[in-house]
Structure formats: C-alpha cells, structure tokens
Amino acid sequence: MTKYYMVGAVPVKVVRQEGGQTAILAFNVHLGRFESNSRYYSMIRRDDTGLVRQVTEEEFEFAVEQLRQKAS
C-alpha cells in the first residue's frame, strides 16, 4: 500500500512493502528522481509544522511532473 504526501513543496510517498518493511521516497528536484529518506516517517506521522498534506496519487504525480519541468 502506498500513501502520497506533500511535505512543503516536496512530494513524498510512503510505501508499505510485503514483509512489513516501510520505504519513504522523497522527490529530489535537483536530481530529478526519488530518493529514500526515513526522516519523513515521524514528520508525516506527527506533523508539527502544518506543512504536511496527504494527497491523491493524481495530485502527487502532477506535483512531481511540475517539479520535473521546473528543473529541466
């Protein structure tokens, strides 16, 4: 199961894998690809900033595409 978030301006997806592993992948606008970053686990679970927003997969993909275009 995958959940999609915007943390500030950064698209982040939380992927629960078979076997119970959790991977957190954040889009790196400078590299144009997703990178693992477990820092987001607590930030998303317990948002202290008001900057975390759960989004749909479509909203998420749109945000990633916008960032890709901005970077290129």
Place this chain on the structure above:
Amino acid sequence: MPQTDPTPPLPEPYAELSRALRRRYPEDPSQLRQRAADAQTAYAEALQLQGRFAEHLMALGAAVKCPAFPRPGGIKSWARLEEKTNLFGFPPLDILAGKIVFTSLADLYASAPLVGDQFVIAGFRDRFLQPRASGYRDMQFIVDLDGHYAEVKLALAAFDELDHYEHRLYEVRRTLETLPQLSKVQTVVLETLDDASTLMFSRVWHSLVTEGQVEE
C-alpha cells in the same frame, strides 16, 4: 497518540486573549515563505540581520522582564539550514530565531501584545491553544525584518526544560531515520519514541494546569 488523561484545554481567559491576537495577526506561519527561494540567499540575509534581530529580542526581554535567548550561535547552522531546505523544498522561517522564557502563563499572555512594539509581525500561532502534534506548546510569532522572516517564541520554562530531555529521544529517532527503509520493529520503535515524547509534554501541561501553576 498514547492514551492518557484528557489534556486540559487552555483556560478561557487566555483562550480569549489568544483569539484577540489571532484577529490582529491572522496569518498562520505555515502560509509564509522566505522571500529568498534558495538557502544560500536566505542565509546571507540572516547573517546581515542577526545583530539587529538580537538587539530587538533583548529589548523585548527587558520590556517584559524575562530572559531572552537568541538562537545559540545567533543563526541556524548552514548544515541544518540546508537539510531543512531540502526536506521542505524551501528555506525555513527560523534561520534567525529566539525565545523569551516565562515562568507563568499569565505573564506570557500579558507580554504577548508587546512583541509588536519591537517587531513587525507577519504571522502568529498559539500552540498553547492548539498544541503541536508532539504536544509541545509555545506561542510563535513570525516577524518581518526588511523582508526576511525570523521567529520569536514565547515559551514556558517547564516546556523549555522538558524540551532538553525530549531532544534525547529525538537523537535516538534520528539514528533510525538514517536507515534507507524501516523494518516493522523499527517503525514500532520510532512510533513508541514519538508517543513517549507526546506523553511527556501532555503530562507536564496536565500538571501545570491541575496543580494551579497556570494561574488565571
């Protein structure tokens, strides 16, 4: 969130003062962004403004007769600034930051309107009225220094003291958060540490209110 006694709300006289401040400063800090879109420019601005910010913060502390503390070192470290900018996709508002520490909520609320005498206030959030998800409570002002945003917090001594211990839990969490992915057990450990810190803040608040230390 761990189950504990219901967290007592902010006593009503303070809640009313808080609502008055909200009417005066309607902007929530989460809606504000540094004018500088990149960390390097924001850092350079902060470096230039740090003396003036500290001067106003100390003047505010003197006016309210409580200790004022600029961020240690005066400015957020470059490493931490770069990390936070990468995490959120824009530079944070607390590159320049400071706090005034109060021993009573009555003094803190009486002093809150004076922040505007020293600073141009751009954003306000009362985390006694609406605590952070972690349970931490303070009053946060985002102030405007020639277009650069900085943070001024009015803190309660008990939370400020507890924050030092909570930081130890944070350090353990950070160890796990360096891992590329988390096992089931590791997520349980992370969540339990999060819940432990929330419980600590909740209990401190509970004791302050029920033991009358938050005098009205």
